Amino acid sequence: MPEPLVLCATNRLAQSLRGEIAPGAVAWLTRQALTIGQWLGQLADEARIAGLADLPEPLDAFAERVLWEQSIAPSLAAAGPLFDLPGMAATAAEAHALCRAWNLAPGGPALSDEARLFLDWQARFEERCRATGWLDVPGVERQVLGLIENGHFVLPEAVAFAGFDRLTPFERRLADALAARGTAVEFCPPGAVDRGSAIVIACADPAAECAAAAAWAHDRLASDPGARLAIVVPDLAAVREPLEFMLDDLLHPALIRPDGAEQPRRFNFSLGHPLAGEPLVRTALALLALASGRAKIDQARLSEMLLAGGWTGADREADGRARLDAAMRRDLPLFTSPHSLLRHAARLAEDGEAPCPATCTALAACLEVMDGAAGRRRAGEWAAVFRRALQAAGWPGERPLSSREFQAREAFAEVLAGMARLDALLGRIDAAQAVRRLREICALRLFQPETRGRPAVQVLGVLESAGLRFDALWVLGMNDEQWPPAPRPNPLLPQQLQRAAGVARASAEVELDFARRVHERLLHSAPEIRFSFARADGNRALRPSPLLAGLAVQEDAGVPANRLAADLARFAPGDLVAIADAAAPPVADGEKVGGGSWLLRAQAICPAWAFFQYRLGAEAMETPVEGLDAAARGTLVHAALEAFWKATGGSRGFATLDAAVLAQAIAQAVDSGLQAFERARRTPLAPRFRQLEADRLAKLLAAWLAVDTAREHDFTVVACEQEADFDIEGIRVRMVVDRIDDIAGQRIIIDYKTGRDIDTRNWADERITEPQLPIYAALVGGVAGVAFAKVLPDAPGFAGIAAEPGLLPGVRGLGEDKQKTFDHERFPDWPALVAHWDASLRAIAREVKDGVAGVVFADDKALRYCEVLPALRLAERRRLLAAALTDASLSSP
Numbered sequence: 044m045p046e047p048l049v050l051c052a053t054n055r056l057a058q059s060l061r062g063e064i065a066p067g068a069v070a071w072l073t074r075q076a077l078t079i080g081q082w083l084g085q086l087a088d089e090a091r092i093a094g095l096a097d098l099p100e101p102l103d104a105f106a107e108r109v110l111w112e113q114s115i116a117p118s119l120a121a122a123g124p125l126f127d128l129p130g131m132a133a134t135a136a137e138a139h140a141l142c143r144a145w146n147l148a149p150g151g152p153a154l155s156d157e158a159r160l161f162l163d164w165q166a167r168f169e170e171r172c173r174a175t176g177w178l179d180v181p182g183v184e185r186q187v188l189g190l191i192e193n194g195h196f197v198l199p200e201a202v203a204f205a206g207f208d209r210l211t212p213f214e215r216r217l218a219d220a221l222a223a224r225g226t227a228v229e230f231c232p233p234g235a236v237d238r239g240s241a242i243v244i245a246c247a248d249p250a251a252e253c254a255a256a257a258a259w260a261h262d263r264l265a266s267d268p269g270a271r272l273a274i275v276v277p278d279l280a281a282v283r284e285p286l287e288f289m290l291d292d293l294l295h296p297a298l299i300r301p302d303g304a305e306q307p308r309r310f311n312f313s314l315g316h317p318l319a320g321e322p323l324v325r326t327a328l329a330l331l332a333l334a335s336g337r338a339k340i341d342q343a344r345l346s347e348m349l350l351a352g353g354w355t356g357a358d359r360e361a362d363g364r365a366r367l368d369a370a371m372r373r374d375l376p377l378f379t380s381p382h383s384l385l386r387h388a389a390r391l392a393e394d395g396e397a398p399c400p401a402t403c404t405a406l407a408a409c410l411e412v413m414d415g416a417a418g419r420r421r422a423g424e425w426a427a428v429f430r431r432a433l434q435a436a437g438w439p440g441e442r443p444l445s446s447r448e449f450q451a452r453e454a455f456a457e458v459l460a461g462m463a464r465l466d467a468l469l470g471r472i473d474a475a476q477a478v479r480r481l482r483e484i485c486a487l488r489l490f491q492p493e494t495r496g497r498p499a500v501q502v503l504g505v506l507e508s509a510g511l512r513f514d515a516l517w518v519l520g521m522n523d524e525q526w527p528p529a530p531r532p533n534p535l536l537p538q539q540l541q542r543a544a545g546v547a548r549a550s551a552e553v554e555l556d557f558a559r560r561v562h563e564r565l566l567h568s569a570p571e572i573r574f575s576f577a578r579a580d581g582n583r584a585l586r587p588s589p590l591l592a593g594l595a596v597q598e599d600a601g602v603p604a605n606r607l608a609a610d611l612a613r614f615a616p617g618d619l620v621a622i623a624d625a626a627a628p629p630v631a632d633g634e635k636v637g638g639g640s641w642l643l644r645a646q647a648i649c650p651a652w653a654f655f656q657y658r659l660g661a662e663a664m665e666t667p668v669e670g671l672d673a674a675a676r677g678t679l680v681h682a683a684l685e686a687f688w689k690a691t692g693g694s695r696g697f698a699t700l701d702a703a704v705l706a707q708a709i710a711q712a713v714d715s716g717l718q719a720f721e722r723a724r725r726t727p728l729a730p731r732f733r734q735l736e737a738d739r740l741a742k743l744l745a746a747w748l749a750v751d752t753a754r755e756h757d758f759t760v761v762a763c764e765q766e767a768d769f770d771i772e773g774i775r776v777r778m779v780v781d782r783i784d785d786i787a788g789q790r791i792i793i794d795y796k797t798g799r800d801i802d803t804r805n806w807a808d809e810r811i812t813e814p815q816l817p818i819y820a821a822l823v824g825g826v827a828g829v830a831f832a833k834v835l836p837d838a839p840g841f842a843g844i845a846a847e848p849g850l851l852p853g854v855r856g857l858g859e860d861k862q863k864t865f866d867h868e869r870f871p872d873w874p875a876l877v878a879h880w881d882a883s884l885r886a887i888a889r890e891v892k893d894g895v896a897g898v899v900f901a902d903d904k905a906l907r908y909c910e911v912l913p914a915l916r917l918a919e920r921r922r923l924l925a926a927a928l929t930d931a932s933l934s935s936p
Contacts, residue, residue: 051510249282258293274286450490624898627658661914791850810883
């Protein structure tokens with residue numbers, strides 16, 4: 044008997060069978076293995092060529108979805124924006140397919156409102172299909188089945204149905220039609236081998252379950268490199284990311300470097316990704332979306348585009364792009380446009396900084412193509428415009444593509460070529476609509492790059508595992524809430540009708556029957572089977588699936604206590620280099636160290652912070668905000684106060700001014716501060732926003748000046764925003780003093796603060812974490828007090844310490860410190876306190892000079908403003924400490 048045609052439940056099973064040698068064959072012959080859809084599609088093409096029937100070309104999945112949207116939209120009328128139209132279209136398409144496959148015919152007076160709506164949508168959908176000659180894929184397959192029943196086509200002598208856990212009425216009708224035509228029909232049993240030995244592994248949580256499965260695969264392949272293994276997961280999408288990471292970590296530790304991303308793996312996932320998620324396609328869609336829009340957009344989208352690969356300058360201008368991104372975050376508003384970004388890049392070029400000229404040229408060319416194609420066009424015409432725009436942008440980049448990238452580019456090209464099929468459906472649309480539809484098509488299309496050879500470990504969903512054979516099998520996620528699956532009847536069809544027909548996901552009984560069939564099939568898929576479940580997920584307790592009853596349960600041993608040692612053991616000697624990161628190179632003669640007083644502040648809090656940020660130059664990217672952030676608002680306050688004191692002569696005489704004159708002086712100072720701020724940023728504030736900010740500043744200055752008016756002693760502001768340079772133990776410290784007041788020949792140093800977090804107690808500590816005022820007091824003579832000016836709208840005032848009481852309201856004299864912050868025994872007088880400051884600051888400066896750079900800090904709350912916090916790697920250090928403590932406790936008697 045000739046080799047039968049095998050009709051498979053899944054495409055993966057068909058591919059697997061085509062890769063095997065047919066039983067009894069003396070030469071390599073590709074087995075005839077197709078899914079039912081593939082085979083009926085071939086017969087449909089044959090019927091069109093032979094003229095057997097006037098079969099229409101089937102609608103692809105996206106075209107069908109659009110047609111359902113258009114069939115549903117009229118019934119929503121004005122309420123349309125309140126509904127998820129794409130979601131409703133997907134549900135309606137599923138209901139229509141269920142009607143085709145399970146012979147469902149909803150009707151009768153007892154129908155729900157949802158079912159009546161669906162029947163109306165379905166009638167409209169089918170009417171449009173008839174009028175335009177379109178037909179959905181299930182409709183074409185039903186017509187082909189009718190031709191088979193009527194005696195058409197030369198059929199195979201034998202057909203085997205393989206991998207089906209349950210047959211739909213349509214599939215049974217096909218089998219009956221084949222048998223009636225004389226074809227020998229065979230149903231392959233669900234199990235491929237004898238029932239294997241099975242055990243159950245109980246794991247602490249889902250993460251531990253993934254780790255156990257990955258460790259099992261690693262150990263099995265270490266003992267038998269040729270073993271064929273599988274990990275089956277009911278909800279594969281939920282665990283794909285952690286499971287993939289753990290398999291990569293255990294099976295391919297040497298491929299952790301970026302250049303290993305495209306290297307072949309010993310494992311493969313059956314679940315593909317949406318094409319829209321592929322980096323190369325995501326870049327293309329982002330470029331088109333940015334170029335097609337006219338409204339301002341969030342900076343995050345522009346940042347993503349600048350930092351993405353796949354277009355001109357991605358490699359050779361990577362650093363320049365990062366600098367342009369940083370400049371955009373610093374200088375442009377949160378909502379901006381690509382054109383504004385290009386103008387800002389041009390301004391930077393005028394100042395002698397051209398971060399990424401090729402990138403800017405390519406982006407401008409892409410924008411020019413899209414701007415020149417304004418108006419409404421058909422989808423196929425937009426596809427041609429998109430190709431030109433992407434070509435102008437240099438997509439897909441300048442370097443050679445990897446295999447995965449090449450396949451993604453080809454898939455995207457197919458999508459663009461197929462957009463012309465939507466011309467009649469969509470009519471004329473604008474650029475933004477065309478890009479949105481293109482993105483939807485790419486999101487709907489699953490992308491799975493071709494895998495070379497047969498990977499040793501296949502990670503599958505329960506359906507994809509149908510009919511496959513393995514040497515060993517691990518079934519993950521066997522909790523009662525996942526297995527059996529929860530019922531999910533289609534909400535547009537009567538539930539009673541679905542339950543009566545036994546439709547998939549219709550009821551708990553249907554799903555229990557399905558789960559039992561699959562469970563039995565899995566038990567016959569390999570001689571060694573392991574089921575696993577998690578005991579908890581966070582604070583939520585979980586239970587094993589009832590289908591595991593009767594199987595022996597083992598507790599998972601978990602990850603070894605010293606996982607780091609196990610990880611390091613996998614590397615060959617010489618691959619790892621130990622570096623003592625607590626010591627940095629000493630500051631060389633002539634070396635410039637920036638940061639000013641902030642350098643000493645960071646060194647006092649955590650030496651590694653000072654080294655990373657101020658000696659290595661690392662800094663956090665600014666986070667753009669709508670309007671002005673706290674730092675910008677603080678800058679405005681400084682500028683307005685400086686302008687006020689310069690305009691009024693810097694004396695307490697402003698208190699005698701008439702209220703109207705004082706208000707005018709405040710308004711002029713605020714305007715001067717805003718102008719200086721706009722000149723520095725080279726970007727004017729929006730008129731309405733500028734007025735609001737001026738009103739805020741005027742109220743804030745008035746509240747603060749009321750505090751200055753209430754001061755006991757006459758004073759003169761002798762300096763505002765005064766720069767000062769100091770040499771501390773060979774470290775050059777440049778700082779700006781916000782304000783210096785003179786009170787009867789005594790100098791008071793004042794630092795403006797617009798935040799509420801103010802700490803003066805650290806001035807008595809050995810490590811001073813707010814050093815800017817103590818620096819000036821210690822290194823410049825004649826200072827009688829230092830204070831923070833709390834410029835706040837609701838609680839303005841001073842906070843600090845002075846040589847004697849009464850110099851500033853709210854600032855205690857050294858001798859009247861009732862809180863004992865400045866202990867009298869340590870600080871009997873003002874010179875003693877200043878000497879403490881001098882000694883402390885010099886000790887901190889010597890640490891900088893000597894290269895002290897350890898990750899040492901007293902309180903991690905002090906690191907909340909650290910810009911280089913990720914570089915401190917606190918979580919890793921805590922893990923190392925925990926592992927060391929565990930090892931010590933295990934080794935102790």
